[in-house]
Amino acid sequence: ASVAAAPANARAWTNLGYAWRQLGDHERAHDAYLCALAFDRHAEQAILNLDALGEGAVARPRSPRACLPEAFAAP
Numbered sequence: 705a706s707v708a709a710a711p712a713n714a715r716a717w718t719n720l721g722y723a724w725r726q727l728g729d730h731e732r733a734h735d736a737y738l739c740a741l742a743f744d745r746h747a748e749q750a751i752l753n754l755d756a757l758g759e760g761a762v763a764r765p766r767s768p769r770a771c772l773p774e775a776f777a778a779p
Contacts, residue, residue, distance in 0.1 A: 711771065714744035721753060730757055738764070739771035 706716035721736030734757055740750035 712743050712768070714740040714747040714750065717743065717771070718747060718750045718753065721750065725753065725757070733757065734759060735766070738766040739768075742766045742768045742771050 706713065707720050710716055717736050717740035721733040721740065724730075724736060725733035734754070737750040737754045737757075737759075740747045744750075
């Protein structure tokens with residue numbers, strides 16, 4: 705809901721990524737963290753969470769255009 709309300713909010717994307725990670729969906733979590741970085745390249749928690757997934761140093765932010773909330777809806 706937070707991403708839908710404020711799609712350019714890096715913290716909302718980071719929180720969404722964390723929620724996906726808690727559910728075991730690491731692919732969606734990874735993508736959400738990259739969206740957080742697309743809106744704030746210094747989003748420290750997103751970087752730390754990517755590190756926890758083993759992706760931190762190699763992760764590249766996505767284009768903000770690729771970060772559409774509907775792409776991250778539950779199946």
